[in-house]
Amino acid sequence: MAAQTGPATPIGKQLAIGAVAWIVALLMFFPIIWMVMASFKTEVDAIATPPLFVYTPTLENYAAVNAQADYLKFVMNSVVISLGSTILCLALAVPCAFAMAFYPGPRTRGTLLWMLSTKMLPPVGVLVPIYLIGKQIGLLDTRTILIVLYTLMNLPIAVWMLYTFFKEVPKDIIEASRIDGASTWQVISVVLLPLVMPGIASTGLLSIILSWNEAFWSLNLSASNAAPLPAFIASFSAPQGLFWAKLSAASTMAIAPILIIGWLSQRQLVRGLTFGAVK
Numbered sequence: 001m002a003a004q005t006g007p008a009t010p011i012g013k014q015l016a017i018g019a020v021a022w023i024v025a026l027l028m029f030f031p032i033i034w035m036v037m038a039s040f041k042t043e044v045d046a047i048a049t050p051p052l053f054v055y056t057p058t059l060e061n062y063a064a065v066n067a068q069a070d071y072l073k074f075v076m077n078s079v080v081i082s083l084g085s086t087i088l089c090l091a092l093a094v095p096c097a098f099a100m101a102f103y104p105g106p107r108t109r110g111t112l113l114w115m116l117s118t119k120m121l122p123p124v125g126v127l128v129p130i131y132l133i134g135k136q137i138g139l140l141d142t143r144t145i146l147i148v149l150y151t152l153m154n155l156p157i158a159v160w161m162l163y164t165f166f167k168e169v170p171k172d173i174i175e176a177s178r179i180d181g182a183s184t185w186q187v188i189s190v191v192l193l194p195l196v197m198p199g200i201a202s203t204g205l206l207s208i209i210l211s212w213n214e215a216f217w218s219l220n221l222s223a224s225n226a227a228p229l230p231a232f233i234a235s236f237s238a239p240q241g242l243f244w245a246k247l248s249a250a251s252t253m254a255i256a257p258i259l260i261i262g263w264l265s266q267r268q269l270v271r272g273l274t275f276g277a278v279k
Contacts, residue, residue, distance in 0.1 A: 032255070038248035046245040061249035065236070071253060074232035078257075081143050081228055082211040085150035089207050090200065092151070093158035098188055100159070101166035102174055112163065115156040123216050134221060141223045149221070150211040157210075158203050165199030166192070205265055212258045229254040 038046045040057040065071065100108050130149070131140070139145040169192065177191045193200065215230035222231060233254050236247045 032259075035248045036252050038245055039252045041245050041248075043243060043245045046248065061245045062253070064246055065249050065253065069232055069235055069250075071232065074227060074229050074254075075257065077143060077222075077226055078212055078228040081146045081150060081226070082208045084143070084147040085154065085211050086204050086207040088147065088151045089154050089158050090204055093155060093162050093203070094193075094200070095188070097159050097162035097166050098192065101163050101169075102171065112160065115159060119156055127220060131221065140221060141225045141227075143226045145221055146217060146226060146228070149217050150214060153214070153217075154207045154210055158207055161203045161206070162196070162199060165196045165203075169195055201265075205261075209258060209262065 037053075039061055040059070041052070041055055042058060042060070045052050045055050100112065134140045134145050173191060173195070174187055177187045182191065212229070215234070218228045218230045219234055222228070233247070233250050236243060236250050
């Protein structure tokens with residue numbers, strides 16, 4: 001007699017779970033929707049009380065934003081800084097996580113915890129010494145100092161993520177490669193990297209997102225030459241007050257590229273973040 005499977009999930013329960021998921025998703029996404037809506041309002045409509053959900057859309061805010069600032073310059077700075085810091089971060093994190101995962105020492109766990117604890121340090125606590133060092137060596141308002149800082153900022157998270165991905169790879173594969181005469185570089189590049197590529201991709205995407213959204217260091221260490229998009233948004237805060245419609249337009253233009261990248265790569269990102277979760 002064939003074994004009976006468990007009872008199917010009732011349709012009502014499935015609909016309830018789906019409805020709750022949609023409600024949570026809309027609540028989380030509503031601030032972005034509201035910001036995009038405000039970017040198409042006039043300044044008067046943007047601060048109207050009660051809020052206006054029905055209005056005549058206008059593109060005057062986007063025209064004003066483009067006239068006030070060189071949007072493409074800020075975008076290029078963000079792209080160069082985010083990609084540069086991500087590439088450098090992965091170049092350091094991959095061999096570090098490989099060594100910790102396959103050749104752990106007595107202090108490996110403590111080192112990982114120490115690396116993660118550096119994320120708990122408030123950035124303002126080290127702003128003055130970093131600012132003085134950057135000024136002394138002539139790196140203020142350059143992409144170089146932001147690339148280095150963003151790399152150091154994301155390195156603990158990248159090492160932790162890659163360490164968990166590497167731990168899921170059977171050590172027998174590494175030992176078999178060693179027996180076949182593969183060097184350490186060949187083990188990493190030919191054997192290991194293809195196996196954990198989803199994890200590396202998700203780590204890289206997360207690093208790009210964190211670098212793209214970083215505002216503290218970009219506002220304090222850049223002025224005009226290397227200012228990324230967070231500085232572009234901050235430039236629309238004037239002594240006369242906040243121009244909500246123009247600020248919303250600037251914010252929409254700033255998050256649009258990374259939002260599109262996130263949507264296009266969400267499958268790869270989810271696959272990488274859940275890599276090794278189910279064997």
